[in-house]
Amino acid sequence: MTKTNLHLEEFLPYRLSYLTNVIGRDLARLYTDKFGIAHAEWRVMAVLGLSSGVSAAIVAEKTAMDKVAVSRAINNMIENKHISRTFADDDKRRSVLKLSDLGRETYEKIVPLVQAYEKDVLNALSNAEQNELNKILNKLKDCVTQSK
Amino acid sequence: MTKTNLHLEEFLPYRLSYLTNVIGRDLARLYTDKFGIAHAEWRVMAVLGLSSGVSAAIVAEKTAMDKVAVSRAINNMIENKHISRTFADDDKRRSVLKLSDLGRETYEKIVPLVQAYEKDVLNALSNAEQNELNKILNKLKDCVTQSK
DNA sequence: ATATAATAGTTTCATTCGTAACTAATTGCA
DNA sequence: TGCAATTAGTTACGAATGAAACTATTATAT
Numbered sequence: 318m319t320k321t322n323l324h325l326e327e328f329l330p331y332r333l334s335y336l337t338n339v340i341g342r343d344l345a346r347l348y349t350d351k352f353g354i355a356h357a358e359w360r361v362m363a364v365l366g367l368s369s370g371v372s373a374a375i376v377a378e379k380t381a382m383d384k385v386a387v388s389r390a391i392n393n394m395i396e397n398k399h400i401s402r403t404f405a406d407d408d409k410r411r412s413v414l415k416l417s418d419l420g421r422e423t424y425e426k427i428v429p430l431v432q433a434y435e436k437d438v439l440n441a442l443s444n445a446e447q448n449e450l451n452k453i454l455n456k457l458k459d460c461v462t463q464s465k
Numbered sequence: 466m467t468k469t470n471l472h473l474e475e476f477l478p479y480r481l482s483y484l485t486n487v488i489g490r491d492l493a494r495l496y497t498d499k500f501g502i503a504h505a506e507w508r509v510m511a512v513l514g515l516s517s518g519v520s521a522a523i524v525a526e527k528t529a530m531d532k533v534a535v536s537r538a539i540n541n542m543i544e545n546k547h548i549s550r551t552f553a554d555d556d557k558r559r560s561v562l563k564l565s566d567l568g569r570e571t572y573e574k575i576v577p578l579v580q581a582y583e584k585d586v587l588n589a590l591s592n593a594e595q596n597e598l599n600k601i602l603n604k605l606k607d608c609v610t611q612s613k
Numbered sequence: 614a615t616a617t618a619a620t621a622g623t624t625t626c627a628t629t630c631g632t633a634a635c636t637a638a639t640t641g642c643a
Numbered sequence: 644t645g646c647a648a649t650t651a652g653t654t655a656c657g658a659a660t661g662a663a664a665c666t667a668t669t670a671t672a673t
Contacts, residue, residue: 321576322515325527330485330488336602336606336609337478337484338529340481344478360473363471366470366471372652381486383631383632385652385653386631408639409651410639411651411652424469431476434478435477435478446601453597453598453601454480454484456594458483460589461488520622521622531661531662532622532623533660536622557621557669558620559621616671620668620670621667621668624663625664628662629659630657630659631659633654636652640649640650641646641647641648642646643646
């Protein structure tokens, strides 16, 4: 007879989710507390900062958010004047999203903060470990995504 | 002049949260779809499976859930007959939580499923990488927790 | 002994989130 | 052309979540 035992502290999904939650909370302090940007909005902003002019569907794809969450974030951000929205000439359904001047200003303030935080976390690891982690996260991502 | 650039696909917090979400969704299929156990309830169950008789506060601590979430999960689980609750003799505020026979039965069905899933994911990695990942996750956890 | 503080847990309320149903625009095909 | 199917995005609604206020019990300090 085998004993059924699950040690949460050693269980990969639990450990990942724990880390993710703590890091998410720390990051939220950087953009929510200081700039009033909600998590979903920050993710949209992060996409538009690099890929100006894309549609809501592209944002959803790049952030792995669902389209409802993206739609809501976008509407808030238009409200806040962080982005502008027009519609594509060749397809009036498709939105064309861009950071406004204010949005880009905010983006450029937030990016160094979150990058500094990331660096801080990564500094807990040696260079070799950082490289390993990269490789490992890529492998895990491929593995879990394929099974979707 | 430095360009402000944040590549989401290379940003550690994003990658972790992506992985966590996909894995969480996969796992939920194992316990929610088949046994009607919600995420919060599964986490409580995982603690009680190993540590029978602990209080709600201990469950909250071990799962990193907040006490409101634990309270609700516990009430659902009492409703579902998955756990029993008494109160400690020496402190009538403190609950004493145990899996019921039904609860343990369910637990013993779920554990092998989630362990098989974890194994599946870990099989994407070599043994050496699995060891590295262990070490790295421990380091990261210590690093982020200390800054709380 | 009694008042105050602290602790365990619950309830309330406001927000967030996701699924499903919906509208509007476009595409495909007969 | 014209009708069905698809796609982009929004709205509506129910479930999950979190912060704050609350109840009940126990610990502490005078």
